Amino acid sequence: MMSWSHGLYSLLALPLLLVIYLVFQPDHQPLQQKPMQQRRNKVFADLTSNKFTRESDGTYGMWSYHGIAHESHADQTEFIYNADLLSHDGSIHTSITSAVYPLMGLTSDMDPVYQEYLILQAKAVGIDGFILEWGYREHQSNVALLSLLQVAKKYKPFNIGINWCDHWLTVDMKNKSSEQIVEKFHADLQYLYDSIFNTHSDLTPMYGSHPIIFLFGDGLSATQFSDILSRPLHLPDDLSTPIWIGSYLNFASTSERWSEWKDLINGTYGWVPNVRRPTPPSMSQWDYYSTTEDTVAYQQNVTNHGSNCVSEVAGCVMWCGSVSPGMDNRGCAGWGRELRYVPRHNLTTHKSSNDLQWEFYLASKKQPDVIVLPTINDFPEATTILPLKNSTFTALYSTLNHTSSWKNVSLDMRGVTLPMQWFTDYKKAEFYNMTDKLNVSNIFHLLESVAVLIGHQDYVQANNTLQIIRQGFSKLERKLTVNTINITGPSKELYGTVPPVFRDNSTYINSTTGLFMALTEDYAMMLRAHNYKGLLRFDYQLLEPKFSHLIVRSSSKRQSMSPGYSYAFYSRNSPSQSGYKVKADFAEVCNLMVKTPGKWKSAVVHLYKSNQSWDHSGKHASDLHFATDASFLLRNISMSFQLYKVKNGR
Numbered sequence: 001m002m003s004w005s006h007g008l009y010s011l012l013a014l015p016l017l018l019v020i021y022l023v024f025q026p027d028h029q030p031l032q033q034k035p036m037q038q039r040r041n042k043v044f045a046d047l048t049s050n051k052f053t054r055e056s057d058g059t060y061g062m063w064s065y066h067g068i069a070h071e072s073h074a075d076q077t078e079f080i081y082n083a084d085l086l087s088h089d090g091s092i093h094t095s096i097t098s099a100v101y102p103l104m105g106l107t108s109d110m111d112p113v114y115q116e117y118l119i120l121q122a123k124a125v126g127i128d129g130f131i132l133e134w135g136y137r138e139h140q141s142n143v144a145l146l147s148l149l150q151v152a153k154k155y156k157p158f159n160i161g162i163n164w165c166d167h168w169l170t171v172d173m174k175n176k177s178s179e180q181i182v183e184k185f186h187a188d189l190q191y192l193y194d195s196i197f198n199t200h201s202d203l204t205p206m207y208g209s210h211p212i213i214f215l216f217g218d219g220l221s222a223t224q225f226s227d228i229l230s231r232p233l234h235l236p237d238d239l240s241t242p243i244w245i246g247s248y249l250n251f252a253s254t255s256e257r258w259s260e261w262k263d264l265i266n267g268t269y270g271w272v273p274n275v276r277r278p279t280p281p282s283m284s285q286w287d288y289y290s291t292t293e294d295t296v297a298y299q300q301n302v303t304n305h306g307s308n309c310v311s312e313v314a315g316c317v318m319w320c321g322s323v324s325p326g327m328d329n330r331g332c333a334g335w336g337r338e339l340r341y342v343p344r345h346n347l348t349t350h351k352s353s354n355d356l357q358w359e360f361y362l363a364s365k366k367q368p369d370v371i372v373l374p375t376i377n378d379f380p381e382a383t384t385i386l387p388l389k390n391s392t393f394t395a396l397y398s399t400l401n402h403t404s405s406w407k408n409v410s411l412d413m414r415g416v417t418l419p420m421q422w423f424t425d426y427k428k429a430e431f432y433n434m435t436d437k438l439n440v441s442n443i444f445h446l447l448e449s450v451a452v453l454i455g456h457q458d459y460v461q462a463n464n465t466l467q468i469i470r471q472g473f474s475k476l477e478r479k480l481t482v483n484t485i486n487i488t489g490p491s492k493e494l495y496g497t498v499p500p501v502f503r504d505n506s507t508y509i510n511s512t513t514g515l516f517m518a519l520t521e522d523y524a525m526m527l528r529a530h531n532y533k534g535l536l537r538f539d540y541q542l543l544e545p546k547f548s549h550l551i552v553r554s555s556s557k558r559q560s561m562s563p564g565y566s567y568a569f570y571s572r573n574s575p576s577q578s579g580y581k582v583k584a585d586f587a588e589v590c591n592l593m594v595k596t597p598g599k600w601k602s603a604v605v606h607l608y609k610s611n612q613s614w615d616h617s618g619k620h621a622s623d624l625h626f627a628t629d630a631s632f633l634l635r636n637i638s639m640s641f642q643l644y645k646v647k648n649g650r
Helices: 015-024 035-039 114-125 141-153 164-172 176-197 223-228 255-261 292-312 328-334 353-361 392-409 418-432 441-455 459-478 522-529
Strands: 003-004 042-047 065-068 078-081 129-134 160-164 210-215 234-236 243-247 320-322 340-342 369-374 480-489 493-496 501-503 506-509 515-519 531-542 548-554 567-569 580-584 586-596 601-607 623-629 634-645
Touching: 042 160, 042 392, 065 441, 078 328, 114 129, 114 141, 114 392, 114 418, 114 441, 129 141, 141 160, 141 441, 164 176, 164 353, 176 210, 176 223, 176 234, 223 255, 292 320, 320 441, 340 441, 353 369, 353 392, 369 392, 418 441, 441 459, 441 623, 480 493, 480 522, 506 623, 515 522, 522 634, 531 548, 531 586, 601 634, 623 634
Parallel strands: 042 129, 042 369, 129 160, 160 210, 210 243, 320 369
Antiparallel strands: 003 234, 065 078, 480 634, 493 515, 501 506, 506 634, 515 623, 531 601, 531 634, 548 586, 548 623, 567 580
């Protein structure tokens, strides 16, 4: 092990320091040789890890959100999204943090199966790796990082890099001193070397022997970052100090920013085009918008800066362009700032923003080392390239077409839809696997084979195996009986374990008086014995003008991996709105945010076999517990279940 100040790395323009650097690291390639040149035309996609599901994580994470765009003058500036809410038949979620709807439904960024899907989908369209939005060691993004690294081992070559969202740390430490923030950031950097870069160097994006770290910015000050660079790191013998690639948005979009940061970072990367064109009256949902032509002009600015940086600044060794399909940040309430819109298509020319930006880079004489796609899976800002309900695989096909041209390689279009088919079948197999006496092991074995085939781009055999899997599902389904039961309450089947309070022919609850309900043991035993798909329905009315939560909890034996663990969410770059946290709780059936009083609303929410135990172990011997921090009326409470069972118990 060796210790050397990575602050010297940012001062390569000074000849004396360069000599010292080479003396202390004789086996490491000098930065001026730009070893990334031999690996040009890489494509990395930014990856978020803030969206969860109740079935996988005990919370919906950023699929649900309450936010206010404080700096906005749009028609609507406050947004409440309740991902628990479903359509009447339970087929889609009706209130999610996105202007675009995922074709796959709601998924968990923490689910290893979904992470595997993302890697397979990325490889199928020519993406070479992810840069994960990462905060700090204790943040849930680090849990996602560790899981992703394990999955990615199966699909090398593939990179898992860091897009360090330093603002998340500075928000979380807003009451700490600057020295404490610097110490924490430096300790996290050492953690990355010890636990990530050293043990997973074959997955880490590298510049010679230097790990590449993307830094989003708008958190640390230049003074703080300079202090961090001056502090020594304990480096493994085969690794050098990091390459810091800062976002063009936060480090170079103005001459003032670049003057402050150019001697501290080693290059820049583009992001979603940030154009402040005021909206006309016909677009009053947003404050600013970009035309498709604006997106190309933005990439020209990124290109001019990046190429000048590499040619003129001694410590600047690489730059990255970017391509984004569009943006609509109402899903995250503009992270507390203004509301912005980048269209996915030009309605006159029918050209997509995605295509126009790619075509710019394909024609440009100034070629970046890497193209960054922001993002593969950010639904709250609607920058995702994943399959969408209204445009299916459009962005993925566009990405495949252009990555193959940019890399000058041939990529097979037949692989684009296979990862989603694999994921859908895997989730179907997981559901059937909860059915007593139904053997799904062969299907899981075939699914593992399909993943390997897709990863190796053997799409014909992968598709053939998927057809075999579908036949296997058909055989399994012929062995099943599916019966529907409906239960209404209050009734003798679904009764109050504590006498409820009635008002206006409805049940009244407040912060001290809840509604506690239990199933008769006959029905409870039936649900414990069967696999099922369940829905809970009820009407609710807030009685007082305040922002409130209406929560339904259940009896549950399932515990979080880390009991009491909270997931923290922050804007990438908004100091005007701090983060918030949600607690993982598998006993929580739903958590509805409500602000408008005096109106009856209907709720339909999922009940999960894996979460609800129906053993009367909830508070006051309940199976369901309605609780709130305000005053509500409830009515028309009912449950419906589709029960799955092997015929004749065989």
